[in-house]
Amino acid sequence: MEQSRKISNAVIRRLPRYYRYLGDLLAAGITRISSKELSQRMKVTASQIRQDLNNFGGFGQQGYGYNVEYLYGEIGKILKLDKSYKMVVIGAGNIGRAIVNYANFERRGFKTKAIFDINPSLIGKKVNGIDVYSVSDLSEYLTKYPTDIVVIAVPKTCADEVAKTVISCGVKAIWNFANIDIPHPDDVIVENVHLTESLMTLVYKLNKDS
Ligand code: NAI
Numbered sequence: 485m486e487q488s489r490k491i492s493n494a495v496i497r498r499l500p501r502y503y504r505y506l507g508d509l510l511a512a513g514i515t516r517i518s519s520k521e522l523s524q525r526m527k528v529t530a531s532q533i534r535q536d537l538n539n540f541g542g543f544g545q546q547g548y549g550y551n552v553e554y555l556y557g558e559i560g561k562i563l564k565l566d567k568s569y570k571m572v573v574i575g576a577g578n579i580g581r582a583i584v585n586y587a588n589f590e591r592r593g594f595k596t597k598a599i600f601d602i603n604p605s606l607i608g609k610k611v612n613g614i615d616v617y618s619v620s621d622l623s624e625y626l627t628k629y630p631t632d633i634v635v636i637a638v639p640k641t642c643a644d645e646v647a648k649t650v651i652s653c654g655v656k657a658i659w660n661f662a663n664i665d666i667p668h669p670d671d672v673i674v675e676n677v678h679l680t681e682s683l684m685t686l687v688y689k690l691n692k693d694s
Contacts (some may be wrong), residue, residue, distance in 0.1 A: 491539050491562075498536055499559055501526065506556040515646060518549035565628035568593035570630070574646050576601040576609075576616050579661045583635055584611045586664035594633070600644075618647070633657045640664045647674075 505526055506582060519537075523530040537555070560566050570593045571589075573580045576599050583589065584596050593674055601607060607618045617625065626634075626649075634650045636643050643662035650658060651672055659675045662664055663681075666674050 495536050495539055499563055502533075502536070503559045503563065503565070504558065506552055506559065508544060509552045510556055511589040515552050516549050517552055522550065559662060565592065568595055571596045571633045572626070572631045573599045573635040573637060574601075574622070574650070574692065575635075575636060575639075576603070576606045576611055578673065579613050580635065580637035583637065584614055597631070600625075602638075622646075622649055623653055624648065631655055633659055636660045636662055636666070638662060 505522065519530040519533045519673070523533050526533070528546050538551070546656050565677050571594050573584055573596055577583075580599060581603075584599060590596070593640050596614050597614075599611055599614055600619045600622050602619045602651075632655075634655050634657070636646055636650075638646055640662040643660065645659070645665060647658060647666045647668065651668060656665065656672055658668070658672065658678045660674055661679075663678055668674050
């Protein structure tokens with residue numbers, strides 16, 4: 485389905501959650517669900533669900549509810565999960581290795597093609613069957629092999645520098661795990677996974693009423 489109008493970031497941010505719930509329903513053999521039931525499971529209002537899904541022409545039918553498989557497929561298409569992505573991971577430490585070892589990413593079409601590190605004891609080794617190369621070869625690699633997504637999993641002291649190299653090679657999407665905000669031009673998307681900030685939010689909520 486072609487999107488005819490701009491969808492707000494708030495809606496886009498909610499789509500992966502719909503996708504996850506619908507995937508779980510499918511796996512459980514549930515083929516049809518009402519917005520009311522989906523809302524009870526997801527703990528969001530039925531009207532929010534209807535509003536969100538109406539952005540895409542509304543896939544529900546009065547009295548029938550949503551066709552789970554169809555909706556799952558459509559949301560997958562909207563999120564562009566119906567194609568595969570070439571990824572490169574920079575930093576073969578704890579986070580970098582965890583990402584490369586996580587089989588679900590590969591299953592979902594996120595294919596790690598190469599890993600880069602600065603540590604000579606890691607260069608030439610493999611993680612989950614994928615070669616670790618020297619970061620000094622990064623520019624050459626990215627110029628030669630078009631890459632959709634680069635994962636930054638290096639210490640924050642060098643993340644900026646690494647990102648500059650990646651951006652100068654034309655990469656348009658960075659998944660950043662380092663705890664810094666990476667400066668980037670408008671045509672480059674940076675999605676941050678700031679675990680420490682998430683933990684701080686948790687702690688704030690934990691102590692809110694004390
Ligand atoms: P780590 O120290 O285990 O791994 C970092 C890797 O980056 C090392 O293998 C190192 O040799 C490599 N490296 C260093 N400089 C490099 C460069 N210029 N080019 C290429 N590779 C380089 O660190 P870890 O734990 O994997 O963390 C990675 C990033 O994620 C850090 O910025 C850290 O602050 C952040 N982070 C990690 C968390 C965790 O649970 N491990 C939690 C929150 C944030």
